[in-house]
Each structure stands twice: as C-alpha cells, then as structure tokens.
Amino acid sequence: MTLIDLANPTRFLSLASRALPWLAGATTILLAIGLYQSAMAPDDYQQGATVKIMFIHVPNAWLSMFVWGVMSVAALGTLVWRHPLADVASKAAAPIGAAFTFLALVTGSLWGRPMWGTYWEWDARLTSVLILFLMYLGLIALWRAVEDQSRAARAAAILTLVGAINLPIIKFSVDWWNTLHQPASVMRLGGPTLDRAFLIPLLVMAVAFSFLFVTLHLAAMRNEILRRRVRTLQMIQVAQSGRRSA
Amino acid sequence: MNAMSLGPYAIFIVTSYMLVAAIVAMLIAWIAIDYRRQKRRLHELEAGGVQRRSGRSATELK
Numbered sequence: 181m182t183l184i185d186l187a188n189p190t191r192f193l194s195l196a197s198r199a200l201p202w203l204a205g206a207t208t209i210l211l212a213i214g215l216y217q218s219a220m221a222p223d224d225y226q227q228g229a230t231v232k233i234m235f236i237h238v239p240n241a242w243l244s245m246f247v248w249g250v251m252s253v254a255a256l257g258t259l260v261w262r263h264p265l266a267d268v269a270s271k272a273a274a275p276i277g278a279a280f281t282f283l284a285l286v287t288g289s290l291w292g293r294p295m296w297g298t299y300w301e302w303d304a305r306l307t308s309v310l311i312l313f314l315m316y317l318g319l320i321a322l323w324r325a326v327e328d329q330s331r332a333a334r335a336a337a338i339l340t341l342v343g344a345i346n347l348p349i350i351k352f353s354v355d356w357w358n359t360l361h362q363p364a365s366v367m368r369l370g371g372p373t374l375d376r377a378f379l380i381p382l383l384v385m386a387v388a389f390s391f392l393f394v395t396l397h398l399a400a401m402r403n404e405i406l407r408r409r410v411r412t413l414q415m416i417q418v419a420q421s422g423r424r425s426a
Numbered sequence: 427m428n429a430m431s432l433g434p435y436a437i438f439i440v441t442s443y444m445l446v447a448a449i450v451a452m453l454i455a456w457i458a459i460d461y462r463r464q465k466r467r468l469h470e471l472e473a474g475g476v477q478r479r480s481g482r483s484a485t486e487l488k
Contacts, residue, residue, distance in 0.1 A: 229432040233442045240446070275456075279449050287442045294435040392450065399457045406464035413471040413478065420476065 187265050189405050196398045203395040210388035217381035224378070233291040235381050238366070239389035241284040244312060245347050247277030247393065251319075252344040255337035265401075267333035268408075270340060271323050272400035276393060278316035285309060296360055304353035305361035308346060315343045329408070 214235070224231035251273050257266025288306070289299045300306065319336055326332035354363045366372045372379055432439050 223433070228435065229439060230435045232432070232439050236442060236446045276453065279453055283446055283449055286445060290438045290442045290445075294438050396453055396457060399461065403457060403460045403464055406461070406468060409478070410464055410467045410471065413468065413476045416478075417471060417474070417476045 187263060189265060189268075192265060193402055193405060196402045200395065200398055200402075203391060203398065207388060207391040207395050210384065210391055214381060214385035214388045217384055221381050222377055227295060230291060230294050231378065233287055234378070235385045237284060237287040237291055238382055239386040240280045240287060241309070242386060243389055243393055244277060244281035244284045244309065245350060246390070247273050247280060248312065248316075248340070248344065248347060250397075251277065251340045255340040258333050258337040259341075264330075264333075264408075267329065267336075268401050268404045269397070270333070270336060272404045273397055274316055274319045274323065274336075276396050276400065278313065278320060280389075280393070281309065281313040281316055285313060292360075301360045303359040303361060304357040305350065305359050308350045308353050312343075312346055312350060315339070315346065319343075329411075 218232055218235040221232065221235070223229050251270045254266045254270040254273070257263050258270065285306075288309075292301070293299045319339060322336050322339060323332050326335060351364075353359060354361055365374050366379070366382065374382065
C-alpha cells in the first residue's frame, strides 16, 4: 500500500478500522507499564513524591506541541495539495491537542504550587503554553464558525502555520528568558540530565501518550470522514426531494 | 499507588492523575459516542433510499 492509497478516504477508513484495535491494545499495555513504573519510581531528593507529577505533565506538554506540529504538516497538505484528508487530519487533531495542552497547564500548575509556592506565574514558558491553548480553542471555534468546510480548512491551515511560530518560542523560552520553569532536562544538547530511575518511566509514559494520541486521532479522523459523508448524503436527499416536488 | 507514601503533597499528585484519567476518559467517550452517532445517521439516510454517487455504502469500511 502506497502513501497515495492512504490518501483515499475509503482506503483510510479500511486501514484505520484494522489498525485501531491494535493501537488501543498497545496504548493500554504501555500505559499500564508506565503507570506501574511511575508508581514505583523513587522520591526525588528535593521534590519528594511530587516528582510523580512529571510522568504525566511532561508527556502532555510534549504532545501539546507535537499535535500542533502534526496539524502544521496537515496545513501544508491543505494549502499546497488541497487534499481533503489533510483537512480531516487537522480538524480531528485540534480538540485532542487542546485536551493535552489543558492537562499540561493544569498538572504543571498542580506541580508548581508545592514546588514554587504558586499555581501560576506569568513567565515565558507558562504564558506561551497558555497562548498555545488559546490558539487551539480559536482553531476549534473557526472550524465550527465557517459553514463551507473547504474555506474553513484554508483559514484554519493559515492560522495553524502562523501559530507554529509559537512552537520554538515555547521550546526555547526557558533558555531565552529568565523563567521560573526549569530548563530542558531530557531533550537537550549533551543528553538528558535526569537519573535513569526517572528517565525510563518518563520515556515509557511519553511513548504511551504518543500511542494514545495516534489512536484517538485515527478514530477522530474516521468520525470526521463519516460526518462528511452524512453531510453529502443530506445534500443529495435535499436535491432529490427538490426534484420530486418540482 | 499508595496515597500513604506520597507525603504531604499527596493531594496535588492524586488530583493530577485523577484529572488526566478523567479528561482522557472523556476524550475516548466523546469519540466513541460520535462514531456511533455518525454511523446511525448514515444507516438512517441509506434506509431512506439516499445513496452515494458511487453507489457504495457510506458506512463501508472495507
């Protein structure tokens, strides 16, 4: 099966239906292993048991940016190749990305209160992630506000690509500005600074959440394709009833 | 996870995990319910005699 074949919505539905049970199974197993390892991880010498929040906060934070990256690639598919499956991929990813970003913000806040003494600080990292969350909400609103789906797709694609400017700002905000948020400790030049006792559960949880995203995204794309078929059939129904009454 | 071993900030840790579980469960439920809704609408339309131009079933996944 080539990439062109996958771009056909019917072929995509067939592939998604076959892949989803396996992806859901792999996600469940990975989450179970990750949660077990997170529970068994030792306390940090400074943060104590609150370090366990890292195992869910960091994967959600990574995915909040990764999902926008996926939507940016889909936006190119919409604007350059005008492919409807790219529109579907972008539209289906937005609510999932918004949920991951919301979780990154709230778990970060719940981690920040005992460690920093505050739930929120208007520093560069927290503010840029909040902007990312607001952009997700804006995209979802845009998809709902514009009736013509191809026009909505083009507008959403432009907004997505403009919003992608925020991704390097989020990533490097802790280096460019003096922030309360700690600097990168995993994805950095020179390798991770985390001890293996924390790094391994974190990476397992990151892979588990990535599988969760792929599973949810494929399922949401399948729903969106079916929704478009419903709309098409409703238009055919209206046209047929119009011909009958004429 | 034993809440007794989570120290003085157990409430923050447990709330974080519960919140993630709740939001992920909501996402899964929303997607599953939406799938059933779309399939039901398509079946209703096809039962009413509306067909795709290709003549193939709109709920065809294979």
